[in-house]
Amino acid sequence: MxxxxxxxxxxxxPTRPEAVEAAARAMQVGGNPSSVHGQGRKARRIVEEAREQVRRAVNAPASAQIVFTSCGTEANSLALRGSGRPNVMVGATEHASVLRAADAIERIPVDVNGLIDPFQFDEMLAGGGDDKVISVMLANNETGVLQQVEGIARIAHRYHALVHTDAVQALGKIDVDFAALGVDLMSLSAHKIGGPQGAGALIATKDVKLTAVNPGGGQENGVRGGTENLSGIAGFGVAAELAKAExxxxxxxxxxxxxxxxxxxxxxxxxxxxxxxxxxxxxxxxxxxxxxxxxxxxxxxxxxxxxxxxxxxxxxxxxxxxxxxxxxxxxxxxxxxxxxxxxxxxxxxxxxxxxxxxxxxxxxxxxxxxxxx
CATH class of the missing domain: 3.90.1150.10 (Aspartate Aminotransferase, domain 1)
Structure with missing residues (x-):
């Protein structure tokens, strides 16, 4: 056959061998990243090293918030539900995790190529954007179409709206530059770049005030409760570094x-x-x-x-x-x-x-x- x-x-x-090795080493540490003893501090160092690897992979500023989640879907939900903006506008071709992230969502139409018309988008925001968060995929997961996120962000910011981009499919396939895109929030996922399943991240500028969707013991600076997935995060960091290099x-x-x-x-x-x-x-x-x-x-x-x-x-x-x-x-x-x-x-x-x-x-x-x- x-x-x-x-x-x-x-x-x-498929999971990269280097990510498997990093995950296995992290599992052998055995400590909780929130513990203050030696084993806990070893675990914390693994989390923070991975956070830095993810930050570098997308050129996020040192001041950016990087919140580890269980997946890209959770990162999307945290971005839209935890942004503090009650009104959500999303591209009509977004992933289901975005389309279903809020009770009331306004969809931004796309053309036959899956692209948002910037003039139509501008008209939709004419009433103001102080209460809005906009979510537009950087790269569509089905068609691969690249959205003009940088231009969309400029328009949205003129109306004081927050801008989120789901960059889950883009990472590792094109150069993803958080700073150049000018967005406020960005979602990522490990298993799309050869990292372990069960690890994702939300990146936010320092000015975004995130509220926990899953409150708990104060992990991830109080934004995402629950003990961090140490092995998944370790593998994510290595995969992000390799994806950038390749x-x-x-x-x-x-x-x-x-x-x-x-x-x-x-x-x-x-x-x-x-x-x-x-x-x-x-x-x-x-x-x-x-x-x-x-x-x-x-x-x-x-x-x-x-x-x-x-x-x-x-x-x-x-x-x-x-x-x-x-x-x-x-x-x-x-x-x-x-x-x-x-x-x-x-x-x-x-x-x-x-x-x-x-x-x-x-x-x-x-x-x-x-x-x-």
Missing amino acids: NQTVYMDHNATS LPDMARIKALRDRLEAGVLELSNEANVIALLTDRLPNTSFITMSGVDAETQVMAFDLDGLCVSAGSACGSGKTKSSGVLGAMGIPTEVAKTAVRVSLGHATTDDDIERFLSAWAALYQRKSRARSAA
Whole structure:
């Protein structure tokens, strides 16, 4: 049997050996980071070293608050529920953890490429933003589309609104610069960059007054209660450092992605790459196969030893039609045939050829079946 080809890095990137080693060393310490004795202080040093590694990975200022959480979803919830702003505005193509983070959310429309119109956004804020927090993804987890967060932040700040960006998918794939983006809050997650599952972070400027969503014993400066996940945080720090160092390899990954997309478009004039001409993550493709629903594709690719997905992995294994594509105005009958392919540092030329061969075989089978019917 052929070796499995993993093309679902936007769901989870396989844990790096260095992150596993860091997590194992932290587990051997055995102390609680809040304890004042020697073992506790050793544990605290691990947490603070990881905090500094994460800070450097996104160029956050030394004064920034970095709150470790259990995941990107919790970081998003803390940003929107703990910001002190009662009114929440979010991009229409945001992750479910943002769309469901508050009881009343105003959605900012996007165009067919998934981009927010800055003029329309400006009009939506015309009434003032002192009571608002805006959340706009830096990179969409399904389409890979890069939002113009820096410009959105400038507009929002003119109206005194706070700005949060979910940078979970962007970290490790593009240069994420907290300071240059000009945002007030940023969410990150370890397992998207080869760190352990179960660790995330919220970064905030020193001026943001965060209120705990999960109050407890005062950990993380009173913003996130509960004993820190020492091993997960240690692995997160190492993964963040490595992800930053490996950014130059993304040029190779982009070339592989472009080759994959060109190959699919050559195989069928019915195929479509979502947001093909829009700035996207270098590793991400969202591809439709006319007449073949996404669930069938995912299962067929799996049988061929290829791991892909039908979009976000945060839907309890479901392969329902993408809400992101619906928000972009793409018809349901097209959206339900879209499959996400997301590459990683281990992806090779041979992997691309295997995907194209499997895609062609499935498409030809379905074409013959349609012709016979």
